[in-house]
Amino acid sequence: MPANKKYLSTPFQRFLKITAGFIGGYAVMLSFHILMTFLFHKSDVIMTAAFTGYILWAVLMVLAFLAKNGWKVWAIYVLLTLIFSLPYILKLG
Template sequence: MPANPKYLSSNWQRFAKITAGFLGGYFVTISFHLAISFIFNHVNVIITSTYTGFILWAVLMILAFLAKNGWKVWGIYLLLTILFSMIIYVGKIYNPIIS
């Protein structure tokens, strides 16, 4: 019995979901951990990020595949990465010793 066409996505959607899951999830994970390293003790954040980074990356990858539109996921992940990057920038201005 063939698959129902309404459940199949196009090749571009599949590409967007895969790249958003792997690359976008990685960008959000790294920028998030770097942003919180300016709020909390950066040594503790770096040590715990080995575990929490993998968990967050895996969750973001699963969420990318659960979404209907991969390009919207890319947009959300890019906005989150820009937001965390702005927090990093402000953190470097107000606390330049950590950098």
Template sequence: MPANKKYLTKSPFQKFLKITAGFFGGYFVMISFHQLLGYVFEPKNVVITAAFTGYILWAVLLLLAFLAKSAWKIWLYYLVLTGIFAIPFLLKL
């Protein structure tokens, strides 16, 4: 059964932004989140856990990018989350 056309993104640029937001933006959020966990907890344990949870988190963030109505907003959310998770490394705390 094909998808209903009214729910599909019509602009090729919006499609490109959603794909890149899901792929790259989701990856950046996932990496920065696990680095933050490595800063809070023992890094050895976080690396072992990240081997499994990283793929799950990345897949969920990839899916969320396609569910969003605006690709610009999802890029903004992913960049803000990446910045928040990277604060300890940016400030060298």
């Protein structure tokens, strides 16, 4: 029994979701851990990032595929990356 067409996304939307999950999710994960280095000791963040980084990246990949619009996922991930990277960009701390 084939899938219902209304639940399938276009190939371009699928491409946007895949790239947002891999690239955007990785960027959000890295920028989040960079933000954590401004709040906690760098050595502690590096040790926990080895474990929490993969978990956060996997969750962000799943969330990208649950969304209906790949453009919205990209916009949210870019916005989160910029917000989390703001202290590093402004050289605060």
